[in-house]
Structure formats: structure tokens, C-alpha cells
Amino acid sequence: MAQQHLDPPTSSVAGTAPRAPAPLDEGGAPIGDALAGYLRAQATEFLRSLRQHRETGAAASGAGESGDAARSLRRSARRISGSLHTFRPLLDADWSEGMRPELAWLSGTLAREHAYAARLERLLGALNRLSGTAVVPAQAGRAPAAAPRTGNLTVGAAKAGALLDRQLTLARTRAHSAALQALGSSRFHAVADSVAVLASEVPLAPAANTTDLRPLAAAAQDRLTDAVTALPLVVAGLPYNAEALVHGLSADTAPQPQDAPWHQVRLLLRLHRYASEALHQGECPVDVRLLGAGKALNRHRDAAEAASAAASAARTPRIAPATAYALGVLHADQRHEVEAARFAFQQAWQKEAVRTP
Amino acid sequence: MAQQHLDPPTSSVAGTAPRAPAPLDEGGAPIGDALAGYLRAQATEFLRSLRQHRETGAAASGAGESGDAARSLRRSARRISGSLHTFRPLLDADWSEGMRPELAWLSGTLAREHAYAARLERLLGALNRLSGTAVVPAQAGRAPAAAPRTGNLTVGAAKAGALLDRQLTLARTRAHSAALQALGSSRFHAVADSVAVLASEVPLAPAANTTDLRPLAAAAQDRLTDAVTALPLVVAGLPYNAEALVHGLSADTAPQPQDAPWHQVRLLLRLHRYASEALHQGECPVDVRLLGAGKALNRHRDAAEAASAAASAARTPRIAPATAYALGVLHADQRHEVEAARFAFQQAWQKEAVRTP
Numbered sequence: 064m065a066q067q068h069l070d071p072p073t074s075s076v077a078g079t080a081p082r083a084p085a086p087l088d089e090g091g092a093p094i095g096d097a098l099a100g101y102l103r104a105q106a107t108e109f110l111r112s113l114r115q116h117r118e119t120g121a122a123a124s125g126a127g128e129s130g131d132a133a134r135s136l137r138r139s140a141r142r143i144s145g146s147l148h149t150f151r152p153l154l155d156a157d158w159s160e161g162m163r164p165e166l167a168w169l170s171g172t173l174a175r176e177h178a179y180a181a182r183l184e185r186l187l188g189a190l191n192r193l194s195g196t197a198v199v200p201a202q203a204g205r206a207p208a209a210a211p212r213t214g215n216l217t218v219g220a221a222k223a224g225a226l227l228d229r230q231l232t233l234a235r236t237r238a239h240s241a242a243l244q245a246l247g248s249s250r251f252h253a254v255a256d257s258v259a260v261l262a263s264e265v266p267l268a269p270a271a272n273t274t275d276l277r278p279l280a281a282a283a284q285d286r287l288t289d290a291v292t293a294l295p296l297v298v299a300g301l302p303y304n305a306e307a308l309v310h311g312l313s314a315d316t317a318p319q320p321q322d323a324p325w326h327q328v329r330l331l332l333r334l335h336r337y338a339s340e341a342l343h344q345g346e347c348p349v350d351v352r353l354l355g356a357g358k359a360l361n362r363h364r365d366a367a368e369a370a371s372a373a374a375s376a377a378r379t380p381r382i383a384p385a386t387a388y389a390l391g392v393l394h395a396d397q398r399h400e401v402e403a404a405r406f407a408f409q410q411a412w413q414k415e416a417v418r419t420p
Numbered sequence: 421m422a423q424q425h426l427d428p429p430t431s432s433v434a435g436t437a438p439r440a441p442a443p444l445d446e447g448g449a450p451i452g453d454a455l456a457g458y459l460r461a462q463a464t465e466f467l468r469s470l471r472q473h474r475e476t477g478a479a480a481s482g483a484g485e486s487g488d489a490a491r492s493l494r495r496s497a498r499r500i501s502g503s504l505h506t507f508r509p510l511l512d513a514d515w516s517e518g519m520r521p522e523l524a525w526l527s528g529t530l531a532r533e534h535a536y537a538a539r540l541e542r543l544l545g546a547l548n549r550l551s552g553t554a555v556v557p558a559q560a561g562r563a564p565a566a567a568p569r570t571g572n573l574t575v576g577a578a579k580a581g582a583l584l585d586r587q588l589t590l591a592r593t594r595a596h597s598a599a600l601q602a603l604g605s606s607r608f609h610a611v612a613d614s615v616a617v618l619a620s621e622v623p624l625a626p627a628a629n630t631t632d633l634r635p636l637a638a639a640a641q642d643r644l645t646d647a648v649t650a651l652p653l654v655v656a657g658l659p660y661n662a663e664a665l666v667h668g669l670s671a672d673t674a675p676q677p678q679d680a681p682w683h684q685v686r687l688l689l690r691l692h693r694y695a696s697e698a699l700h701q702g703e704c705p706v707d708v709r710l711l712g713a714g715k716a717l718n719r720h721r722d723a724a725e726a727a728s729a730a731a732s733a734a735r736t737p738r739i740a741p742a743t744a745y746a747l748g749v750l751h752a753d754q755r756h757e758v759e760a761a762r763f764a765f766q767q768a769w770q771k772e773a774v775r776t777p
Contacts, residue, residue, distance in 0.1 A: 192662070194669040220669040302659030303760030305549070308753055312577040312746055313552040377745045387741035388734045389669055391748020396665055399756055403660030 093342055095153050095271025101341040102146055106262035109139035113255060116246075133173050133242070140170040143261070145337040149283045153274050155266035158257075165254045172245040178368070179235035185369045186227050189396055190389070194220035219385030223393060226376050226386060280338035287331040291412060294324055299405040300413070307402035308395055322367045325405065329360035355411035359404050366400035373397060450699055452510050452628025458698040459503055463619035466496035470612060473603075490530050490599070497527040500618070502694040506640045510631050512623035515614075522611045529602045535725070536592035542726045543584050546753055547746070551577035576742030580750060583733050583743060637695035644688040648769060651681055656762040657770070664759035665752055679724045682762065686717035712768035716761050723757035730754060 116132035144166040147159045194217050245251055260266075298304050306321070332353065339347050377390040473489035501523040504516045551574050602608055617623075655661050663678070689710065696704050734747040 190669070192666060195667040217670055302763055303756065305753075305756070305760075308749070308756075309549060310552040311749055311753075312547070312550040313574060377741065382741050384734065384739050384741055384744035387745040388748040388751075391745040391750075392665070392669055392752045393748075394745075395749045395752030395756070396662075396668075399660065399662070399665075399752070403662075406659055 092275040092277065094274060094276065095267045097276055097344060098146065098150050098153055098271070098341055099265035099267060100344060102143060102265050103262055105139045105142045105146070106258045109136060109143070109258045110255075110262060112136040112139060130177065134177065137170040137173050140166045140173075141333070142337050142340070143258070144170070145334045146341055149334055149338045150276060150279050150341065152279065153268055153271040153276070155268055158266045162254075162257055165250070165257070169245065169251065169254055173242050175238035176235055176242055179231050179238055181365065182369050182372055183227060183231040183235070185365060186231075186373060186393065186397075187224055189369070189393055190220050190224045190227075193389075193392060193396060219383070219387075219389035222383060222386040223373075223376070223389035226379060226382065226390075227372065230376055230379075231372065276342055280335075280342050283331075283335050283338040287328065287335045290324065290328045290331050294328060296409050296412070299402075300409040302406060304402065307405070308398045311395065311398055319367065319371075322363070322401070325360060325363050325408075326367075329357070329364060332357050332360060352411055352414045355414075356408055359408035359411055363401055363404035363408065366397045366404060370394050370397035370401065449632040449634065451631060451633065452624045454633055454701060455503065455507050455510055455628070455698055456622035456624060458701060459500060459622050460619055462496045462499045462503070463615045466493060466500070466615050467612075467619060469493040469496065487534065491534065494527040494530050497523045497530075498690070499694050499697070500615070501527070502691045503698055506691055506695045507633060507636050507698065509636065510625055510628040510633070512625055515623045519611075519614055522607070522614070526602065526608065526611055530599055532595035533592055533599055536588050536595055538722065539726050539729055540584060540588040540592070542722060543588075543730060543750065543754075544581055546726070546750055547577050547581045547584075550746075550749060550753060576740070576744075576746035579740060579743040580730075580733070580746035583736060583739065583747075584729065587733055587736075588729065633699055637692075637699050640688075640692050640695040644685065644692045647681065647685045647688050651685060653766050653769070656759075657766040659763060661759065664762070665755045668752065668755055676724065676728075679720070679758070682717060682720050682765075683724075686714070686721060689714050689717060709768055709771045712771075713765055716765035716768055720758055720761035720765065723754045723761060727751050727754035727758065 112132045112135035116129060116136060119128040119132060144163050147154060147163050147166075151159060295306070298306055309321075310319075336353065336357070373390045373394040377387050377394070382390075469489045469492035473486060473493060476485040476489060501520050504511060504520050504523075508516060652663070655663055666678075667676075693710065693714070730747045730751040734744050734751070739747075
């Protein structure tokens with residue numbers, strides 16, 4: 064069971080749906096029924112995760128089984144939403160357009176708690192690496208209240224860790240409450256009802272019985288390829304190009320405008336992956352190159368947000384200079400992680416281009 | 421003339437000495453006379469630079485012709501000292517052992533002023549890159565006296581620039597005075613007298629007429645190769661290994677113990693180069709691979725010292741958190757330059773290994 068809660072990158076359709084070959088039209092093309100099968104499977108998985116989430120107790124703070132269930136919920140919501148977008152012409156337009164923002168709201172709300180926890184873990188891990196000692200939250204809390212002015216750097220790291228722990232734990236707690244509130248809201252119940260309908264009866268458009276899924280999936284791939292082509296990949300492929308930290312001290316750092324095209328590619332890569340899943344229905348081979356590219360972009364996003372959190376913590380009033388110094392080192396470290404992730408993406412993507420000429 | 425003041429990496433013997441083929445023994449091996457010719461040429465260049473330095477006025481602060489002359493003086497002093505070391509068995513032992521520390525003292529004293537100026541330039545250049553605005557010393561000086569607590573990052577960068585400018589300009593001024601004092605000292609006059617003797621009569625040992633220079637030069641190359649073999653080149657060859665910033669926030673950062681073997685290789689590479697020059701006397705081809713390796717190690721040293729200067733400035737009492745934050749970013753940026761330089765060295769050295777199997 065546990066394995067289903069992970070997010071396999073180019074996975075088979077997860078969950079309880081039967082794994083049948085994709086329905087084809089008379090000419091052998093996958094059509095509306097194939098999409099309906101994929102959407103039903105995702106909807107079923109969504110409902111299963113929701114049930115599990117309620118059973119394991121939503122009060123648990125994002126960890127353990129409850130966290131797994133929330134992740135699984137988000138995973139299905141993303142796949143349903145992505146498919147509604149990519150295969151829009153095959154679906155009832157009003158229903159589809161009404162559902163997408165609701166799914167986005169839900170997965171966004173559910174993602175936040177986990178994101179804050181992961182960000183804190185990433186930043187404390189980096190501080191440990193940078194200071195050569197364990198700056199675990201507990202230890203960070205025991206740091207002296209006033210750092211000596213002359214700045215013991217390790218004290219700075221411990222105080223920076225304590226500050227980040229305080230800020231991100233607070234944010235996480237708030238996100239947890241918001242998620243609980245969302246799951247009890249009538250807005251959520253409306254989404255769940257829509258998904259329940261989807262699990263039994265996908266509202267296909269009349270065109271669905273004659274429309275080939277493949278051109279729509281190919282269009283999703285084209286949008287990805289175009290967006291990748293617009294990335295500064297030549298620079299990203301030169302190690303230590305020092306681009307990610309450019310303007311790292313300029314007045315308006317958060318969010319870095321240079322990150323946006325990479326975040327966009329991350330979303331388009333996901334849509335491409337979901338489109339392949341819908342097309343191949345459980346017989347989709349794992350593409351290790353796309354997997355590598357996707358992992359690099361996840362790391363890019365995580366590091367960018369961690370860098371931003373460090374910069375933001377440094378703007379806390381009345382912090383000691385040693386704390387601010389440690390946060391500066393940490394910010395730059397995470398921006399270099401951003402650069403490293405772009406390099407990793409470039410390397411993975413190059414291989415991809417060679418494989419599919 | 422100006423070209424002679426530069427420091428060509430695997431150059432011909434510079435300066436006024438005649439460029440004759442190296443004297444050989446009956447079997448065709450370069451022996452003591454070849455070494456004597458090289459040392460005489462370097463000694464002549466030393467005296468010429470000294471004369472030029474006096475003429476252009478030692479009061480100029482390390483820039484322009486006076487700076488060129490000082491650089492040229494150091495350049496000859498390093499070559500003489502290095503040759504005394506590598507070809508020790510061919511030279512009068514007492515004289516040679518007395519002279520080396522004096523030459524080291526002289527080139528060390530003369531190098532410091534330039535080093536502080538270059539370090540400041542490197543750090544202000546990095547701050548400009550990081551802040552997206554010109555943090556030139558003049559502008560840095562105009563930064564508001566008190567940064568807002570909430571930390572405008574650009575203000576932090578400007579204040580960090582002003583602080584570094586103040587500290588490194590003071591250090592540079594002191595180094596300039598120390599250099600002037602050294603050049604007027606009886607200790608310096610004794611060194612200059614020894615070099616003047618060297619320019620006419622190299623004190624060779626009796627063995628010099630029968631000793632082949634090549635095994636001694638080969639031993640210098642072996643010491644280099646052994647030291648390079650001991651470097652963590654596999655890690656250095658993996659881009660973004662994040663090694664240079666490890667322990668960047670530990671209590672004892674200056675100097676980083678991990679840098680020492682690289683600095684050592686830099687010195688051994690120089691000794692190897694000087695030994696080749698002595699062996700080939702003006703007919704030494706430029707080895708672009710060793711040139712690349714040497715440049716990478718210079719960059720490594722410069723970035724390591726700049727990172728250390730940023731960390732040290734952050735320990736200044738009563739600085740604003742925004743200033744400390746900017747110095748932290750700057751420190752990490754320069755430590756990544758250190759890592760980039762190691763990668764560049766690894767790449768250059770790999771090519772070298774392929775070329776000379």
C-alpha cells in the first residue's frame with residue numbers, strides 16, 4: 064500500500080483501477096474512452112486517499128500515514144487537473160473549466176504544510192553541512208540568547224537555525240490549520256462531490272468518441288519543448304557560471320525573476336508526463352531521462368524557495384549580525400543549489416535530445 | 421618594455437640577458453653553466469627593475485610604472501629563490517641557504533600591497549555583480565550611515581563595500597609603508613648586493629661542472645605530480661560538489677585547512693615552471709595546459725583569501741545585520757569561486773595527463 068502514496072514519475076496508473084489496455088477507435092487511435100478510464104482511475108484514487116486521510120486522523124501534523132494520504136490526494140488532484148487542461152476538447156467545457164481552479168485551490172492548500180516542513184529540513188540540513196555541527200532545532204533553541212558581537216560563526220549558524228525553525232514551524236502550523244479548515248469546508252465537499260461523479264461518469268464532450276488523444280498529448284510535449292528551448296541552457300551547461308546568484312543582493316530578490324521560466328518548465332514537464340500516462344494507461348515505460356529532468360526541476364524549486372526563506376529571515380528586526388551573516392551564507396548556498404539544479408537539468412535534457420532524435 | 425613586466429607563465433628568460441642556447445656538457449646535457457646563465461639573467465632583471473622602481477618613485481601607491489617595477493622585482497626574486505631550491509646541489513650551500521629566506525622576505529613584503537589592492541577589487545567586483553548596481557568605493561562611502569533594521573539588501577551591499585574598502589585600503593596603505601621601509605633597509609641592501617654579485621659571478625659548487633640539471637628538474641616535476649595525485653581531484657571534477665563551503669560556518673574558518681594542499685600545488689607548479697625555464701633558457705615552449713592549471717590555482721588562492729577577508733570583516737563589532745548578511749553572501753560566493761577554480765584546475769590537469777602519457 065505504502066508504495067502507492069509515493070509519486071512515481073512516469074508511473075502506471077496508480078490505485079485500485081483495473082489495468083486494461085487503452086480503449087482505441089476503429090483505426091487503433093486512443094480516444095475519449097481512454098481518457099475517461101484514466102480520469103476514473105485518478106478519481107477513485109482521490110476518494111481512497113480522502114477516506115484514508117479521515118481514518119488516520121487529520122490532526123496529525125502532516126507526518127506519517129496522514130501525510131501520505133494528503134500527498135496521494137494532491138497527486139490525484141494534479142493528474143485530474145492536468146488532464147482536464149491537456150485534453151480540454153474532449154470534455155464538457157463548463158464542467159471542466161469550473162473544476163480546474165477548485166482542484167488547484169485544493170492541492171495548493173494541501174501542499175503548503177508539507178512544503179514548509181521540507182523547506183525547514185533542507186535549510187537545517189544545509190546549516191549542519193556549513194557549520195560542521197548539528198544545528199538541529201532542539202540544539203538551535205539552546206543557543207545563547209545574545210551572540211557575542213565579535214561573531215562566533217557557529218553561534219550565528221545555531222541562531223539562524225533557531226530563527227528559521229521558529230518562522231517555518233509557525234508557517235507550517237498555520238498551513239496545517241488552513242488545510243484542516245479547507246478539508247472541512249463546503250468548498251471542499253463540492254470538489255469531493257465532483258470527483259465522486261468523475262469516478263463513475265466522466266462528462267465527455269460529443270467530440271470525444273472521434274478525437275484522437277495523441278495530437279493533444281503531442282501539443283503538451285511541444286509546449287514543454289518550446290519552453291525548454293527558451294531556457295538559457297548553454298549558460299546552464301557551463302559549470303560554475305555564477306548566474307543564479309546574480310542580483311542576489313539587489314533590492315527586490317523575492318521571487319527571483321530568472322527562476323520563473325524554470326518553474327514554468329517544471330509544470331509543463333508534469334503536464335507532459337500526465338498526458339503520457341493517460342495515453343498509455345498503465346503501460347507507460349519509466350523514462351529515466353525525463354525522470355532526471357523532473358527531479359532537477361523539483362530541486363531547483365525547493366532550493367529557490369529555501370534561498371528566499373533565508374533572505375526573508377534575514378530581514379527579521381533586531382537579529383544579531385552573526386545570525387544575519389549565517390543567513391547570508393545560507394542564502395548564497397541555496398542559490399548555488401539552484402544553479403547546480405539547472406546544470407543537472409541541462410545534463411539530463413541533453414541526454415533526452417540524443418535519445419529521441 | 422611594458423611586456424617584460426608581465427609575468428609570462430612559461431616564458432623565455434626575460435630581460436636584458438642574451439638569449440643563447442643552454443650550455444651543455446660533452447655528452448650534450450645541460451650542466452652548471454646553464455643554471456648560471458639563467459640565474460645571471462634573473463639577477464640582471466632584478467637590478468633593472470630595482471633601478472626602474474627608484475626612478476619612477478617608490479611613493480606611488482603600487483600602481484603604474486612603480487607597481488610594474490615592484491612586480492618585476494618579485495618575479496625575478498621568485499625565480500632566483502626557486503632555482504636555488506631546485507638546483508641546490510649545484511650551488512654553494514652556505515650562500516644559497518643564506519639567500520633564500522632573504523629573497524622570500526623581500527618578495528613577501530613587496531607582494532602584500534598588490535595583494536590587498538587586488539583583493540579589494542575582487543570583492544567590490546563581486547558585490548557589484550551580486551547587487552546589480554555599482555558598489556564602487558566612492559558610492560559605498562555615500563551609503564546611509566544607519567541601515568534600516570528591516571534590511572534593504574542593496575544598502576547592505578553598499579555598506580559591506582564601504583567596510584571592505586576601509587579595511588583593505590588601510591591594510592594596503594600599511595603594506596605600502598612596510599614595502600617602502602623594507603626597500604630602504606640595510607637588510608634589503610644586503611639582498612641587493614648579493615643579487616649584484618649573482619649577476620656577474622654565480623657561486624657554483626664544484627659538482628656543478630659535471631651535474632646534469634635534468635634529473636633535478638625532473639625531481640621538481642615529480643614533487644608536483646605527487647602533490648597533485650594527493651588532491652581530491654575526483655570530487656573536484658564533479659561540478660557543484662559543494663565541498664568548498666563545507667564547514668564555512670564552523671568556528672575556525674580562517675584559513676580553511678582544505679585549501680592548503682591546493683596552495684602547495686600552486687607553489688610546486690611554479691617551481692616546476694622555473695626549473696623548465698632554467699633548463700631550456702629562452703627556448704621553452706608555452707605549455708597552455710600548465711598555464712591553465714596555474715591560472716586556476718591563482719584564482720583559487722585569490723578567491724580563498726577574498727572569502728576570508730569577507731568573513732573577517734563580518735566580525736567587525738557593531739555592524740548592521742544587513743551588512744553582515746551581505747558579507748555572508750559574499751563569503752559564500754567567493755568560496756564557490758574556490759570550488760570553481762578547483763574544477764578548472766582538474767579540467768586543465770586532465771588534459772595535461774592525456775598529452776604526456
